[in-house]
Amino acid sequence: MAIVVENECVQDNMYSLSVEYSGSCKMGQFFMLRCWDFDPLLSRPISIYDFRDGIVKFLYQVMGKGTEKLSKLKAQDVITLQGPYGNGFPYLDEEDITLVGGGMGIAPLHYAAKELYRINPNRHIEIYLGVREENPIIKQFKDEFPNVKVNIGGIITEDIEYKKDHVILTCGPEIMMKIISEEGKNQGITVYTSVEKRMACGVGACLGCTCKTTKGNKRACKDGPVFLGEEILYE
Amino acid sequence: MAIVVENECVQDNMYSLSVEYSGSCKMGQFFMLRCWDFDPLLSRPISIYDFRDGIVKFLYQVMGKGTEKLSKLKAQDVITLQGPYGNGFPYLDEEDITLVGGGMGIAPLHYAAKELYRINPNRHIEIYLGVREENPIIKQFKDEFPNVKVNIGGIITEDIEYKKDHVILTCGPEIMMKIISEEGKNQGITVYTSVEKRMACGVGACLGCTCKTTKGNKRACKDGPVFLGEEILYE
Amino acid sequence: MSRLKTKFMNTVMKNPVVVASGTYGYGEEYVGYYDPALLGGVCSKGITRYPKPGNDGIRLWETPSGLLNSIGLENPGIEVFIEKHLKKMNSLNTAVIVNIGGNTIDEYLESVELLNGCNIDFIELNISCPNVKVGGMAFGIKAESAAEVVSKVRKISKHKIMVKLSPNAENIVEMAKACEDSGADGLSLVNTFQGMAIDIDKKKTVFDNLYAGLSGPAIKPIALRMVHQVYKNVNIPIMGLGGISTWQDALEFIMAGATAIQIGTTNFINPMAPIEIIQGLEKYCEENNVESIGEFVGVV
Amino acid sequence: MSRLKTKFMNTVMKNPVVVASGTYGYGEEYVGYYDPALLGGVCSKGITRYPKPGNDGIRLWETPSGLLNSIGLENPGIEVFIEKHLKKMNSLNTAVIVNIGGNTIDEYLESVELLNGCNIDFIELNISCPNVKVGGMAFGIKAESAAEVVSKVRKISKHKIMVKLSPNAENIVEMAKACEDSGADGLSLVNTFQGMAIDIDKKKTVFDNLYAGLSGPAIKPIALRMVHQVYKNVNIPIMGLGGISTWQDALEFIMAGATAIQIGTTNFINPMAPIEIIQGLEKYCEENNVESIGEFVGVV
Numbered sequence A, B: 001m002a003i004v005v006e007n008e009c010v011q012d013n014m015y016s017l018s019v020e021y022s023g024s025c026k027m028g029q030f031f032m033l034r035c036w037d038f039d040p041l042l043s044r045p046i047s048i049y050d051f052r053d054g055i056v057k058f059l060y061q062v063m064g065k066g067t068e069k070l071s072k073l074k075a076q077d078v079i080t081l082q083g084p085y086g087n088g089f090p091y092l093d094e095e096d097i098t099l100v101g102g103g104m105g106i107a108p109l110h111y112a113a114k115e116l117y118r119i120n121p122n123r124h125i126e127i128y129l130g131v132r133e134e135n136p137i138i139k140q141f142k143d144e145f146p147n148v149k150v151n152i153g154g155i156i157t158e159d160i161e162y163k164k165d166h167v168i169l170t171c172g173p174e175i176m177m178k179i180i181s182e183e184g185k186n187q188g189i190t191v192y193t194s195v196e197k198r199m200a201c202g203v204g205a206c207l208g209c210t211c212k213t214t215k216g217n218k219r220a221c222k223d224g225p226v227f228l229g230e231e232i233l234y235e
Numbered sequence C, D: 001m002s003r004l005k006t007k008f009m010n011t012v013m014k015n016p017v018v019v020a021s022g023t024y025g026y027g028e029e030y031v032g033y034y035d036p037a038l039l040g041g042v043c044s045k046g047i048t049r050y051p052k053p054g055n056d057g058i059r060l061w062e063t064p065s066g067l068l069n070s071i072g073l074e075n076p077g078i079e080v081f082i083e084k085h086l087k088k089m090n091s092l093n094t095a096v097i098v099n100i101g102g103n104t105i106d107e108y109l110e111s112v113e114l115l116n117g118c119n120i121d122f123i124e125l126n127i128s129c130p131n132v133k134v135g136g137m138a139f140g141i142k143a144e145s146a147a148e149v150v151s152k153v154r155k156i157s158k159h160k161i162m163v164k165l166s167p168n169a170e171n172i173v174e175m176a177k178a179c180e181d182s183g184a185d186g187l188s189l190v191n192t193f194q195g196m197a198i199d200i201d202k203k204k205t206v207f208d209n210l211y212a213g214l215s216g217p218a219i220k221p222i223a224l225r226m227v228h229q230v231y232k233n234v235n236i237p238i239m240g241l242g243g244i245s246t247w248q249d250a251l252e253f254i255m256a257g258a259t260a261i262q263i264g265t266t267n268f269i270n271p272m273a274p275i276e277i278i279q280g281l282e283k284y285c286e287e288n289n290v291e292s293i294g295e296f297v298g299v300v
């Protein structure tokens, strides 16, 4: 049981939800959220968009029943947060980083950029964001971080400059992550991808979120959601 | 789809709900209410407590999941009203009336008293209310109507003065209605009772609310909820 | 609305949306909401040879997304039904389907015989009734038991017979095939699942009758699977039902093999649902440029 | 907590609350929430003789109050299980139940044989697996098929055998009796109901495997009825499950005849549910001045 601090519509059907949370969490992790009894039955996995001063922030898009119900939350309402779950992005100390986000995949990259700068303010980070239309979140990225490149309505993978000394972290549509993983492999660049799968338990107990990898089946919720791009066997 | 005007806690777990409603309705009728998808599955029958100026008012007690969800409604929220359903109390023109309500059975008697005075302001109406503890609704009755007798925590049937020239309308616990019906029959006084049954459809289609009477099975929702007391075969 | 026109057995219906037996009274209870002439058809409450008062005690109990009912086939008997209710049903200007139950084969046969003189579209033969001769086990559990009643009814009925299968059948496919082989002209499935509820305070079953019938959205995935299995194994048309509450649900049943569908418990939840479902299907056909909803039957 | 102490077959459990196979991994996934030592017991994910990668495509689909799953028994095989997971399960300090599946009788026998050398409390024999020799129809559908595998397993197993029944069995009572007669030491029921979902946009089944298994609150009324029916017809202890989400649900199953109960899908919804259920049962016993929860078994 946690308390909603704010739940505001960012644009159209995209919402930003802030919730009181006294624990700790890592970039690239997610929570399972619910604010209903049995309808829908399962909780909904949502990535950490931001975390500070005891408040965790999510950015989500209304897709169906679950996110629709989340969107109705008001300040002071009660919500259930299960988590944080998942391995998260690797806390790389030294490396320069390229972040590539597509669609709602930009959400976890916000906290990732923040954390990566926090542990090493002097590194170089390039941020590529591919979205269907201009939105206030893009502005937020630009205000907070340097080197933000945005592609509106186009194909973000065509914009990326693959830098040999960078590590790439990416989250977004499967096809995007697949292309980046392949290109990274060709160029000898390490790519980490954050995969999205339907989830029931979030803790590795149900095997509903299995992901095929070169090292056998992995659980997206527990062994992931972040995997080395080259390990994922895309469908 | 109707709009909630107000939903206020009257006392403890008793609520007063006002909803915009542009149709017409009769005393003793009820609506089936819902403000949820499938959980619970069915709508909840609630009597008309008051109706004027396009606003219908309900008085209800939180019993379980359904009324719990009703209690969470706020002004401007959307609610579904199905109805008005049922036959309602008879619109007697001339008669003097004794009204006896027990527990939440006092709810429909409020609108009944109002309507009975409206169609004949000169008649005599005696109102007996049996409740577990003093509450603001009792005060409301006393403010609005003369001859209100209240029994707190005791047995209301012991207070009733059966008047030969009165017709009795009653709503409340089955045992109360049974005693009044029997006593009425003994004394040759006409008694109408409003029965309470689990309901699914509210329109007479499912036969879930069947009530045994001297004239065979009757549907509480459609043929009732108001029946001649002497016709009901109490269990 | 011609895209929704549906031929079921020899009846042409305006659309494939029918309201299910026991959830729509005798067709007039929802007239305050819409004109039943808009429906594909109306199934009567289950009728037996002789009047039945129905079951004592609690008759309704909610479960997660489901409803347990133990109405016990309360009805006035076939003769009163024909006299009092059938004429009104016939004036509804929609397909009239009479649902017949019974505890002995003779009861079924007598009811069907009496209907031979009536103007109805077809009979829905409810074989979920306990067979008093076979220790109360429903006709619909064992295929042989069903075959017997279906073939006898088929022989004497002037009307087409749609047999309503119970999901409690030991083997739904064998049951369906046995009914087809015995002359059933069509099938409807499913009836309610046998379920139970216990009142832990009273340490007793909720229903006087011990078990009750489960319906509603909870059962949809199982009902859909059964319709699909049966469709793959018979050549007579199917009416699918069980938990349908939206046009998307209806379309799932149609794609699984149902030529028409029925709406039961959902009538209680949203009285306008049958109309919304008809409109939803119509719109879907339009948007997909499909001339007839029939094109979707069994595509999965 | 002694009021909840429960003897099941020859295992004494701290309480009658067990977590169900396939919903609790190998016992360690929920340690962030509570110590599994608080549980009556833990059932392992279903294990087969050889490793299985599980099913392709969508594995989870929500239905009203229910969950369809098509995991396809993904597991590392019995040998890796014994080597890698069993030792950890044994260190949980709760009853360890190993759930065994297979597509041939030999697979079952080999797995059980390998377990003979292990320290476990008992085996849960999952007979819902498709029997490849009998055209893919699960062992758990026909009583004879189940009887064969149960009696063979019984003969060679050092451990007690609790047979897990499928609600898709043609006749749940005959199935239970056949298992009892074949030497089952206990029964658990129910496994998932065969269900289906269709993606109307793609005009395809949601699951690559066509059908999937339905679990969760939706199935509770049917599961409860089956436990009650079976209890009235066998003399071996029963573990009841199917949609239990509260202590009241658990008590309903106990009153219907279950000596112990399992929590499955609810673990996903509320990870603390097993503990809340244990506490609720404990409190109920206290308030009702009942020395042992066992007094409620089968009172209905």
Ligand SMILES: Cc1cc2nc3c(=O)[nH]c(=O)nc-3n(C[C@H](O)[C@H](O)[C@H](O)COP(=O)(O)OP(=O)(O)OC[C@H]3O[C@@H](n4cnc5c(N)ncnc54)[C@H](O)[C@@H]3O)c2cc1C
Pocket: A030, A040, A044, A045, A046, A047, A048, A058, A059, A060, A061, A062, A063, A064, A065, A066, A067, A068, A104, A107, A108, A195, A196, A197, A198, A199, A225
């Ligand atoms: C680890 C993880 C992190 C995520 N982080 C975010 C986030 O930060 N912001 C955000 O907006 N969304 C995020 N998602 C996706 C989000 O969980 C789904 O959009 C949400 O569960 C949809 O629920 P719903 O009830 O609204 O829609 P539903 O009615 O359940 O589904 C709507 C549509 O979404 C698809 N869908 C549902 N669940 C998933 C799923 N888990 N994976 C892929 N497709 C699905 C369905 O097939 C359907 O087409 C994340 C998913 C995962 C697995």
Ligand SMILES: Cc1cc2nc3c(=O)[nH]c(=O)nc-3n(C[C@H](O)[C@H](O)[C@H](O)COP(=O)(O)OP(=O)(O)OC[C@H]3O[C@@H](n4cnc5c(N)ncnc54)[C@H](O)[C@@H]3O)c2cc1C
Pocket: B030, B040, B044, B045, B046, B047, B048, B058, B059, B060, B061, B062, B063, B064, B065, B066, B067, B068, B104, B107, B108, B195, B196, B197, B198, B199, B225
């Ligand atoms: C015609 C009619 C008019 C009514 N008018 C009012 C009213 O004006 N104000 C008011 O407070 N209540 C009224 N009721 C009762 C009200 O409908 C129930 O209290 C409500 O449905 C309980 O729903 P729930 O989900 O909160 O509780 P549930 O969880 O459904 O049930 C809580 C308890 O109430 C019992 N119960 C549930 N439904 C009924 C029912 N229909 N009849 C009898 N017992 C039931 C259950 O067995 C359980 O013990 C009326 C009932 C009827 C039939």
Ligand SMILES: Cc1cc2nc3c(=O)[nH]c(=O)nc-3n(C[C@H](O)[C@H](O)[C@H](O)COP(=O)(O)O)c2cc1C
Pocket: B206, B207, B208, C020, C021, C022, C023, C045, C046, C047, C067, C069, C071, C073, C099, C126, C164, C190, C191, C192, C214, C215, C216, C217, C219, C241, C242, C243, C244, C262, C263, C264, C265, C266
């Ligand atoms: C209250 C109620 C009464 C019913 N009565 C009958 C009946 O008399 N005859 C019959 O064949 N089916 C009867 N049924 C079963 C329904 O027709 C339908 O088969 C079942 O409810 C499943 O569909 P649903 O989930 O859409 O409700 C009844 C169902 C309910 C809920």
Ligand SMILES: Cc1cc2nc3c(=O)[nH]c(=O)nc-3n(C[C@H](O)[C@H](O)[C@H](O)COP(=O)(O)O)c2cc1C
Pocket: A206, A208, D020, D021, D022, D023, D045, D046, D047, D067, D069, D071, D073, D099, D126, D164, D190, D191, D192, D214, D215, D216, D217, D219, D241, D242, D243, D244, D262, D263, D264, D265, D266
């Ligand atoms: C994701 C999932 C995986 C399951 N895997 C197994 C399994 O491997 N072996 C088994 O016997 N039952 C398995 N089951 C069935 C459950 O153990 C249980 O019998 C069923 O879900 C009904 O209980 P519930 O409604 O409490 O979940 C699984 C169920 C789910 C939801």
Ligand code: FES
Pocket: A198, A199, A200, A201, A202, A203, A204, A205, A206, A207, A208, A209, A210, A219, A220, A221, A222
């Ligand atoms: S969601 Fe259950 S194992 Fe990943």
Ligand code: FES
Pocket: B198, B199, B200, B201, B202, B203, B204, B205, B206, B207, B208, B209, B210, B219, B220, B221, B222
């Ligand atoms: S509630 Fe359906 S007939 Fe009365």
